[in-house]
Amino acid sequence: MISQLSWKIGGQQGEGVESTDRIFSTALNRLGYYLYGYRHFSSRIKGGHTNNKIRISTEPKRAISDDLDILVAFDQETIDLNAHELRPGGVILADAKFNPTVPEDRNVRLIAMPITGIAEELGTSLMKNMVASGASWALLGLPLEVLGKAVEEEFARKGPLVVEKNIEAVRRGAAFVLEQTGGPLEEFRLAPADGRQKLFMIGNEAIGLGAIAAGCRLMFAYPITPASEIMEYLIKQLPKFGGTVLQTEDEIAAVTMAIGANYAGVRAFTASAGPGLSLMMEGIGLAGMTETPLVIVDTMRGGPSTGLPTKVEQSDLMALIHGTHGEIPKAVIAPSTIEECFYDTIEAFNLAEEYQMPVILAVDLQLALGKQTCEPLDYDRIEIRRGKLTRDLPPLENPEMFKRYAFTEDGISPRVLPGTKYGIHHVTGVEHAETGSPNEQAANRRKMMDKRLRKLQGLRIRDAVKADAPHEEPDLLLIGMGSSSGTIDEVRSRLAAEGVRTNRLFIRQVHPFPAELVRPHLAKARKVVVIENNATGQLASIIKTHIGEHHDKIHSMLKYDGTPFLPHEVEKGCKELI
């Protein structure tokens, strides 16, 4: 029995690759396996090669595997593009319809079966995804009723007839392949999972769920890859809780509506990717200047400009920190796991209200869209902190306006919502006095700038830097963020097996940068490598900007071809360094 395996399905976009993967992996999740998915797709709806890869394991794995065990191919292109990933002895399960051929140099086994043919016999070629799911499932020797249940749920709303037909497709797919192979493939028999109930979702869904848990009831957004799933999830859920999602005319409207809603007292946010964030910059500055809470999610994709809309990158960091003109307080937080996508979203809403400023949640495309196992989420960890929000005020004396921007020691002023008696004040992006009325005097300007920027002092989120540092003098300190975190940890265990001592840091609070939490780790390490998905080493630059020492130790490992780091790539890079 094996503890893990990788399965991939490929074909033309729009021919059922997604749904096959969904059914197959949902059923695996029910069995309690740890799953980690990767979607390869393009900016088109029909046509063009697409594939979904999933890693199945009895232990937590948060990285794409280096190789592949089983490839399900709906067309020859899938084989041509992906066969090189198969490990020796791997299997290709292909639709006989296209007379599949395997490159001669590959030591792999081809199982051709009439996937489309069986589906057509049942009435429609559309069901080939069910045939492929059934056949894949049977090859692994897994209990068919679990897959059947997943199929039933997928089609329940279409009526019993559709359910029955699809289950029949699954059964026939399973039966046909077993007849051909003479039974499940013993070399792919997975050890039983722990059976513990886990969640299976994408980061965007974890963010959406976090928003609801945080009490957010309004989302304003303009569709964009790879952020749209957040609005799509929330438009299904928010109406149940009295809220809604409004699809705006552009990202400028999205961010300014969110500012209006937060000003009026409802937690509201927007989510976008690089191009949208660029449009939002003036609005972010307004929130900073008017000290209005604001949460923005940036699902980072390949830039610049339209860039690589469906591919991963971590290249927005500098734009998120420095993008707005002038100087405002804000926070940039980067979850490094799917669970953190949930908890950090809640925290982002808390920070935005406590500090009365924009908080940006930066996730990369792989974390946003990669479907994966999520440990159970803890209701008791949900906490709502609204900061200095006051609802009852004494009558105003003189001046006749409430001092919304009162100078305070921590820089944070009492906040009231429109509608509150005796709370009338002015809000403006123009420099202003304590009541909010425009004021351009030099002395007031200095005091107001200092007040706003003072708010950031001491801002440290929980696990601002997530360290695993067992060694006093590590050979190598690995630093990363976002979806690379799983890859980094996997590589560390490989290096450890070879006697290489490593520590690691995941930077979760990108801004304001927690230098004091990073500095001691740099000091201890012989060498440091900052691993990031961009071409200019933005995270490394941030570290160097805030920490004056140890620059000679710091090396960058960069990848900007649109694909996530694979463990073997990071492993090779680390070995070259030490």
Added chain:
Amino acid sequence: MATFKDFRNNIKPNWCPGCGDFSVQSAIQRAAANVGLEPEQLVVVSGIGCSGRISGYIHAYGFHGIHGRALPIAQGIKLANRELTVIAAGGDGDGFAIGTNHTIHAIRRNMDITYIVMDNQVYGLTKGQTSPRSPEGFKTKSTPEGSIESALSPLEIALAAGATFVAQSFSSDLKQLTWLIEEGIKHKGFAFINVFSPCVTFNKINTYEWFKENIVNLDEFPDYDPGNRVLAMQKIMETNGLLTGLIYQDKSRPSYEDRVKGFRPEGLANQDLTLSREAFEELVAEFR
């Protein structure tokens, strides 16, 4: 009950003497009192430009946003707390140049907001450049040979975008202007009110006298039916947009807030939004 004086504050506007915007300020204050509002129930959201300062000159909650974005800010406020009365205000540059996109979509959306444009057909705060509302041939610092672009017709655009309330007024007619703002506030949907608000410094063409000579006042036509969209469009075209009064109103279309699934009459900001353990478990179950 509050009177219009309660909507005054002690801040002196930085508008030029004679600016049309003073009347708009006064009309908003009067209309707010006339419809029975208390100052804290009103939010005035404005854009950038001379007219954008108006939110600071009314004793009510005021939000002076960024150029062209008064409307999205106002819509966010309205969705968060529909119990508030929300007035958005700005100039013709704000509404018909940098913010045209939002103007059209806010009209389509039909939230219960009143939008007042102080239309002086020129850029004032930047000291005299052309506006999308400037007539062809209009000479400014940015169009020294005269504008060679055709002037935008906001009333036609509003109607075409599906407006449920279209009105136009003139700063000199405080009575009509106040009445129209009252009607706009009372209208259960998006009320678009364009106001000819002359710039006495940078627009020497479209002056108070010029408007007085050229405007057709619909109030003088008791038979005019503001419920007829075709007639409204015809009237706008006939007068080349130089008409005042209530031009069009559709009382049948519900507001956006009334149509949002699951939206309650109580303002969201006033609701308890904590998520129960049961609801959380139900949400999580979907991912098993």
